[in-house]
Amino acid sequence: MTSSYSICLLPGDGIGTEVIDCGCRVLDALTAQGGPQFIYDIQPAGYDTFLDVGHSLPSATLEAAKAADAVLLGAMDVAQIPPHGGDPLGGLRIGLEVSASIRPSATIPGIKSPAADIDCVIVREVTEGLYSRDEYMGDDDAAYAIRVITREASTKAARMAFEEARMREKRSGKPGLVTAVHKVGVLKLSDGLFLEACADVARDYPDIAYETRNVDACAMDMVREPGAFDVILATNVFGDILSDVAAGMAAGLGLAASACIGDRWAYFEPVHGTAPDIAGQGVANPCATVLTAGMMLRYLGEGSSADAVEAAVYAVLAEGQVRTGDLGGTATSAQMTDAILAMLNA
Ligand code: ATP
Numbered sequence: 003m004t005s006s007y008s009i010c011l012l013p014g015d016g017i018g019t020e021v022i023d024c025g026c027r028v029l030d031a032l033t034a035q036g037g038p039q040f041i042y043d044i045q046p047a048g049y050d051t052f053l054d055v056g057h058s059l060p061s062a063t064l065e066a067a068k069a070a071d072a073v074l075l076g077a078m079d080v081a082q083i084p085p086h087g088g089d090p091l092g093g094l095r096i097g098l099e100v101s102a103s104i105r106p107s108a109t110i111p112g113i114k115s116p117a118a119d120i121d122c123v124i125v126r127e128v129t130e131g132l133y134s135r136d137e138y139m140g141d142d143d144a145a146y147a148i149r150v151i152t153r154e155a156s157t158k159a160a161r162m163a164f165e166e167a168r169m170r171e172k173r174s175g176k177p178g179l180v181t182a183v184h185k186v187g188v189l190k191l192s193d194g195l196f197l198e199a200c201a202d203v204a205r206d207y208p209d210i211a212y213e214t215r216n217v218d219a220c221a222m223d224m225v226r227e228p229g230a231f232d233v234i235l236a237t238n239v240f241g242d243i244l245s246d247v248a249a250g251m252a253a254g255l256g257l258a259a260s261a262c263i264g265d266r267w268a269y270f271e272p273v274h275g276t277a278p279d280i281a282g283q284g285v286a287n288p289c290a291t292v293l294t295a296g297m298m299l300r301y302l303g304e305g306s307s308a309d310a311v312e313a314a315v316y317a318v319l320a321e322g323q324v325r326t327g328d329l330g331g332t333a334t335s336a337q338m339t340d341a342i343l344a345m346l347n348a
Contacts, residue, residue: 006039007302010070012063012269014048014090016276017286018076024288024339025074025295028314031343032307038299043070047094049079052087059093067098072298073269076291077276089135095128100264101158103128103241104166104297105273107248110257112320113329117251120228123170124248125163126241128262130155133238151192151237156199162263163235164207170232171210178210179232183217183240196237221247249273256287256328257319259294261301270298280327287326288335289315292342314345 011026013019026042033039045063052058058078067073078090094100108121136148160182167178182200186193197214204212215223217240223230224244228251236244249258258273272290280286292315299308318324324341325331333341 004036004039005302005304006041007071008041008043008069009298010067010073011042011044011076012047012067012073012078012094013044013076014078014276015050016077016079016278016281017274018048018078018276020076020281020284020335021272021286021288021291022074022076024335025291027339028292028311028342028346029295029299031346032299032310035347037307038302038304047075047078047090049082049087051090052083056087058083058088059090059097064093064097067094067269068267072302073098073267074291074295074298075269075271077272077274079276079278092129092133092135094269095262098262098264098267098269100262100268101129101155102126102162103260103262104162105245105248105258105260107245107252107258110253110316110319112322113253113257115251115253116225117228120224120231120248120251122228122231122234122248123166124234124236124241124245125159125166126245127155127159127237128241129238131238131240133242149189149192151196153195153199156196156237157203160200160203160235163233164203164210167210167233168207176232180204180207180210180212181220181231181234182212182214183220183234183236183244184214185217185240187216193237200235217244220244224248224251245273254328255290256326257289257293259290259297261294261297263301268298268301270294270301284334284336285327286335287328288339289319289326289342292339310346311342314342317345318342 013022029040045066047063103126105124130150132149134150171178184193255274272294296308296311318341324333
């Protein structure tokens, strides 16, 4: 029997509104082939939504996200939203109770990248750390940001990292390794607690190797020895920065996908932002969103559809005939999507 899924779409701002259509075209092509069916519920969120209704994550949007089987997000211009306009990504993470994001980065055949052999996943805690938005002015000349680390959130992220390492080990046959990233020499209490939680979880996974690295050393090692990493486990800000390093070392932001998964809900988003410099031109690379849709399919239990989507994207990239500007080509988002669809239907 064909499965049917409700997907809450949050196009957001900038190129988010463009690439999400490309993702849906690929999902619809699977349906046309007799694969799973998708019922879309398009909901407002982001900076433009704040301008329209005064809040960047209306409560009806969050309710719709909770009611769906999965949420697919475009991109949101968080930087322009003033504090009273809310935090759409933070609100989604808290509302959907997702604790960590998973961001894979690997070299892709046919795509030039600084690292020949990077193949890692960053598991990043996404609800607290220095992005907990707890800031205040001490006086006119001193601003404070509170870095919150809890045992509970760290443990959840760590568990996700070790599960991911196990899954990757099963798939690739290569021994799993989790690298926890910290700056405990300076952040003795907060990163001390984070590392304590990680080590506790590591004891439950004796089959997976475990190591710790200072964040600054880790950034350098990722550039000098990218093949040395498997699963990198990090707090919010360190994970944010390192996942851009990994994306840059691999195939670039236009190809980087991510998933935010909790016990009950999950949302999926390309790693890139709203790219204001190319927004509205129809030239954004849709591959990150299509690969993100692939991660969503895997989460929904549609592994063979996910495999087909990923294979189609990689085949188009390997062929190299159709490429968007970020990959050195001249194709529009629509042309790139057409090429993926043609490969999917081949
Ligand atoms: P934001 O503040 O929303 O994160 P940004 O421009 O600071 O926006 P990104 O949107 O991630 O950050 O973009 C960084 C750079 O990468 C920009 O030059 C942008 O054009 C490019 N870029 C990002 N995503 C894509 C994409 N899908 N296709 C092509 N280029 C992209």
